[in-house]
Amino acid sequence: xxxxxxxxxxxxxxxxxxxAAREFSKHGINPGNLAVISKExxxxxxxxxxxxxxxxxxxxxxxxxxxxxxxxGGERLLPEWYTEKGIDLILSxxxxxxxxxxxxxxxxxxxxxxxxxxxxxxxxxxxxxxxxGVQGADSKNIFYLREIDDADKLIxxxxxxxxxxxxxxxxxxxxxxxAAVMKINNFxxxxxxxxxxxMPRLFTPEIAAFYEGFYANKGIKIIKGTVAVGFDxxxxxxxxxxxxxxxxxxxxxxxxxxxxxxxLTTLFKGQVVEEKGGIKTDGFFKTxxxxxxxxxxxxxxxxxxxxxxxxxxxxxxxxxxxxxAVKAIKASEEGKAIDEYDYLPYFYSRSFNLSWQFYGDNxxxxxxxxxxxxxSPNPKxxxxxxxxxxxxxxxxxxxxxxxxxxxxxxxxxQPPIQDVNQLSKAGLTFASQL
Ligand code: FDA
Ligand code: NAD
Numbered sequence: 001x002x003x004x005x006x007x008x009x010x011x012x013x014x015x016x017x018x019x020a021a022r023e024f025s026k027h028g029i030n031p032g033n034l035a036v037i038s039k040e041x042x043x044x045x046x047x048x049x050x051x052x053x054x055x056x057x058x059x060x061x062x063x064x065x066x067x068x069x070x071x072x073g074g075e076r077l078l079p080e081w082y083t084e085k086g087i088d089l090i091l092s093x094x095x096x097x098x099x100x101x102x103x104x105x106x107x108x109x110x111x112x113x114x115x116x117x118x119x120x121x122x123x124x125x126x127x128x129x130x131x132x133g134v135q136g137a138d139s140k141n142i143f144y145l146r147e148i149d150d151a152d153k154l155i156x157x158x159x160x161x162x163x164x165x166x167x168x169x170x171x172x173x174x175x176x177x178x179a180a181v182m183k184i185n186n187f188x189x190x191x192x193x194x195x196x197x198x199m200p201r202l203f204t205p206e207i208a209a210f211y212e213g214f215y216a217n218k219g220i221k222i223i224k225g226t227v228a229v230g231f232d233x234x235x236x237x238x239x240x241x242x243x244x245x246x247x248x249x250x251x252x253x254x255x256x257x258x259x260x261x262x263x264l265t266t267l268f269k270g271q272v273v274e275e276k277g278g279i280k281t282d283g284f285f286k287t288x289x290x291x292x293x294x295x296x297x298x299x300x301x302x303x304x305x306x307x308x309x310x311x312x313x314x315x316x317x318x319x320x321x322x323x324x325a326v327k328a329i330k331a332s333e334e335g336k337a338i339d340e341y342d343y344l345p346y347f348y349s350r351s352f353n354l355s356w357q358f359y360g361d362n363x364x365x366x367x368x369x370x371x372x373x374x375x376s377p378n379p380k381x382x383x384x385x386x387x388x389x390x391x392x393x394x395x396x397x398x399x400x401x402x403x404x405x406x407x408x409x410x411x412x413x414q415p416p417i418q419d420v421n422q423l424s425k426a427g428l429t430f431a432s433q434l
Pocket of ligand 1: 011012013014015016017037038039040047048049050051093094095096121122123124145146147264267295296297298312313314315316318346347348349350
């Protein structure tokens with residue numbers, strides 16, 4: 001079988017891969033030195049669009065509109081960009097074997113790719129209900145959302161099942177964003193999740209109460225404290241109902257499941273040190289294996305600000321870790337040093353006309369401020385997290401660009417707090433005046 005040799009191979013064709021390719025080109029790359037190998041059939045794109053504008057009934061986002069790096073206000077890397085730069089963009093190619101000793105990757109079609117330096121950017125995959133043996137979980141019209149093909153299949157079903165009933169399983173990022181977009185598509189939407197409030201990974205009960213109230217006002221039904229234990233389907237295998245653990249049954253034409261992600265580390269099991277479910281790296285995204293780097297969702301890296309190893313499944317880190325890894329590779333080639341990664345966690349989401357940002361760490365006590373009445377025409381509110389007398393995290397719904405910058409600054413500087421009541425009264429002014 002054919003063998004190709006590259007100085008650098010980026011394995012994966014998602015957000016981190018695209019930003020890494022751009023960083024290589026900024027440093028100057030010789031034609032034929034870099035390959036990006038992706039299972040997907042399209043050039044790297046801004047994945048967050050898939051659960052938002054890509055699914056709008058009108059004016060939907062479509063490629064090439066959202067190829068990286070438009071999501072951070074950068075240049076849009078069209079497929080021809082890779083050709084112009086002499087970068088081999090190898091699409092629709094799944095790597096099924098990675099041998100980190102001999103520095104070889106093997107594709108499903110049997111092609112071998114030899115590399116001098118490997119950057120692992122395989123991202124995450126979805127956790128499936130069939131992984132827990134949920135009965136009927138492989139019925140037709142039960143969807144997961146990770147890649148553009150998943151979104152295309154869902155759009156087909158949205159068009160076939162017009163104005164039907166959608167059940168959303170999961171109350172995290174996918175659950176909240178997909179419930180909104182299905183409502184916008186005029187579906188009758190019910191969300192089901194086991195926790196007492198949505199997005200418990202980040203939201204306090206008070207923050208969640210706003211989003212739950214807002215969604216309820218939009219006509220979305222929310223069922224909490226239970227899980228889907230089975231699905232009924234018709235003679236053609238299409239899902240018809242979701243059976244809940246509490247005995248209830250919900251009619252469904254489409255089911256969308258968002259019960260979490262899992263980093264794609266399987267190819268490297270036993271070959272590289274892992275920690276907290278991800279591939280362990282240092283602050284330059286170097287793994288335990290020489291000449292192998294890892295970036296994006298798949299890595300557990302030192303989060304310097306909190307002196308802790310963390311994995312982050314969000315787009316901002318995918319972009320920044322990619323840039324850091326390539327800078328580190330280039331610096332080491334030139335015998336130079338760069339600073340260690342010093343990341344401030346940043347997450348965001350958008351649904352309906354809502355838009356929130358969060359910076360920092362969500363540990364400790366919380367102080368809510370602003371107008372969080374879901375019935376208000378202009379809700380705008382936030383929350384600070386206070387740990388060991390310092391503000392360590394900040395959340396803001398409906399913030400302007402400057403206000404979001406201000407809460408980011410708070411999370412980075414971690415100012416001490418004497419009087420929590422005063423912080424609550426000052427609200428956003430506290431951040432703006434820092
Ligand atoms: P990413 O998943 O982007 O890319 C991995 C790539 O590797 C894929 O192209 C995959 O096909 C490929 N691959 C994997 N295994 C392979 C193999 N064996 N061979 C070849 N190719 C392989 N975050 C945020 O901050 N705000 C947001 O609004 C959103 N919204 C959002 C919506 C949806 C629908 C999803 C699924 C995710 C988000 N996220 C998000 C999360 C964000 O998109 C995510 O953190 C980044 O895409 C991670 O970038 P990576 O490059 O690490 O993985
Ligand atoms: P998540 O971890 O955000 O949420 C998972 C949710 O699944 C939990 O909150 C819980 O409500 C629910 N759950 C768990 N087990 C369940 C069960 N058996 N039945 C019903 N519900 C159950 O994961 P996700 O929403 O699936 O998102 C997948 C990945 O995509 C994550 O990496 C996420 O960060 C990323 N993503 C991020 C964004 C964003 O940052 N705006 C948007 C979409 C997706």
